[in-house]
Amino acid sequence: MNRYLSGAAKTPPRKSDGLTGVLFALPHLILFATFVLAPVAYGIYISLFRWHVLAKTHPFVGLENYGAALSDDIFWIALRNTVYFVVLVVPLGNMVSLGLALALSSVRRWGTFYKIVYYLPVVISIAVVVVLWRWIYNTEIGLLNLYLGSVVGALRSIGLPLPPFEPLPWLSNPSWVMPSLAMLTVWWTAGGNMVLYLAGLGTIGDDYYEAASIDGANAWQRFWAITWPLLRPTTLFCLVFSVLGAFQVFGQSYVMFTAVQGGPVSGPARSGLTLALYMYLQGFRQYEIGYGAAIAYLLFAIVLVLTIVQFRLLSSQGEAKS
Amino acid sequence: MFPTTCRFSTSFVAAAKVLYGCAPFAFALVGLSLWLGGCSPPSPVTNGSVSAPSGKTVIDFWNGFTGPDGKAMDEMVRRFRKANPDIEVRTQTIPWGTYYDKLTLSLAYGGAPDVFVMHAGRLPEFASFGTLQPLDDFYAEAEAPWEKKFAPVPWRATFYEGKQVAVPLDVHPIGLYYNTKLFKEAGIVDAQGGAKPPKTFDEFIEAARRMTKDTDGDGRTDQWGFVFTWQRTNWLTIAGQFGASILSPDGKHSALDSPQNLRALQLMHDLIYKYKVAPKPEGVDAWLAFRQGKVGMALEGIYMLASLEEQKGLPFAGARVPQFGPIKAAWGGSHLLCQPKGIKPEQGRAAWKLMQFLSDQSLIWARAGQVPARSDIRSSPQFGALQVQTQFATQLPFVQYEPLHPKSNAIFPLIEPGIEAVMLDIATPQEAMRDVTRRVNQVLERP
The missing domain is CATH 3.40.190.10 (Periplasmic binding protein-like II)
Structure with a gap:
């Protein structure tokens, strides 16, 4: 028990304490209410109207926008694509982040430098990231196909029975689009979770590893017996927030496909169309912001349910551990 | 719940420490990357002075x-x-x-x-x-x-x-850009020995066939007679030549499943899969390929002319769109x-x-x-x-033009994936246009 808590226990709380607390919270509360709560509430209101940005009148339609979204097959395509993206990005991204953190925690020299290098993509704007990766993914002159081609060429030259390398259409074949966006996202975001994993690793005492080494455990056994279980809260936290982030994927597909003129909107055969992007297209390309808001609240409902499930999972894990 | 939260907050503090320890390096590196990236401070949105002298x-x-x-x-x-x-x-x-x-x-x-x-x-x-x-x-x-x-x-x-x-x-119509060097190499020339652009569909196919080949002998076609560029304008041109309209005359229904449009789409499909004179529209930057001299013909808007003029050593010329169908038509904006x-x-x-x-x-x-x-x-x-x-x-x-209809902008995002599906051979023209027609009608019925 720390001294603040013990101090609070001695003197009974006074009424003015509550007021002081409110006053301290007020600046943030005002900003939060103005820029988050009010727009959120207004969004619900808008979603109940047929609301074209340029129209003079906005007739009330009740839940019609929600019904229209649920019976709109493009909404379901977007949802399917989004789930596919989450399934690709969350496990892969967390594995990469954890791997980087493990590698970096054992680096003795230049540790800070490497941390920065791997963290750096996180601070780059998505527009820049996409421009970079559009070139990497280019079918004819891209870096990725160049490397793959030379690897396949090398393997063939040592006698492996491989077919000649066909350049892969990373961004133009519908089946490749989501994996390509996922790879890009992992590269872009892995540094964020890496820092959390590094911090988690830092909270595990060296004595556990020492004891295990004395008992003759090898690196693999030490990882599974000590690191992995003790890192669990961090892992769960990272997973939860990765899922929430991945569900709202927007910028990657928007910059890659939709913000350019003449291309197929969000990828060949709608393969890069995500829910957040569909909401944007309806709201800000078709200017049907009532319909767009309804899609936004459906996405919100999905994410809310997932969050509740995951926090249940988290808290039960926490209780089991303590 | 409480212990977990507690451990989260400690790990957050620790994470913050990790980041904080990196701060000096980070600033240096971010600064360097910004400098290398050539970022400049945000400039004012307008070119002119914000406050004009009085009287102006x-x-x-x-x-x-x-x-x-x-x-x-x-x-x-x-x-x-x-x-x-x-x-x-x-x-x-x-x-x-x-x-x-x-x-x-x-x-x-x-x-x-x-x-x-x-x-x-x-x-x-x-x-x-x-x-x-x-x-x-x-x-x-x-x-x-x-x-x-x-x-x-x-x-x-x-x-x-x-x-x-x-x-x-202005009017910016689509037209035929053709590579005069490839035309001459393939012997498609007029009496004076100049490259002769095709006028009819038969001439077009003949020329495209002669220019489609595998130049380095690796079994892959690397020079194409024709490429599809912007599918929207290429399709509007060919569909227009077959007499297809996008909407019914009263503008209330889709006319995309008309036999005329299906014929146009079938022809576009056939150029890739039957005549094999155009590449599948994936993994190919069509316009770049034309600029690099690997393509004989392409249909593009006149506004792309400047990008060809700046391409050094590309011998090209422009002509009217060949007759793919029975009617004279060319997309324009x-x-x-x-x-x-x-x-x-x-x-x-x-x-x-x-x-x-x-x-x-x-x-x-x-x-x-x-x-x-x-x-x-x-x-x-x-x-x-x-x-x-x-x-x-x-x-x-x-x-x-695209249909001069208030919902024009709303229906093209529904039409384009259908055209694309035909050209990727995912759907037949009938299937694709049945689907598109249903969606377009939904949008047109919406008030």
């Missing part, structure tokens, strides 16, 4: 000309400034990809420019919501017999429900100049002056790869000296 009328002019056309437009505006010292024009160039988003919001919630560019295919949408200022009074004031000054197709596109709301600047509804009279007059000036100066505009809407400029000898422009301009009488 300030007008804002928005357009999306970010390429070589932007340079030509800047030159025209510069001339206007010189000729009209009492008017301050503040130009803002916004890439087309986000141009209409910004324009729409400004028209809805304030801050709209005094003059802005609008594509003919988008005009009915904006006009139907009453966001465009009628210009009939200005047209009536001027003495010229206006409709004789402009080509009929863009002139008609400036009206919405009887009111004239725009000044037509037009840049129209508009004013926002409720513009102040003083701004309105200055804006009208600018609109007229740009129209008068459209020879400069033509050089950047456009066909002026103005008939007097098109018949001038200076325009006649532009090979590609004059060739493409011969199609003006039968240029077809």
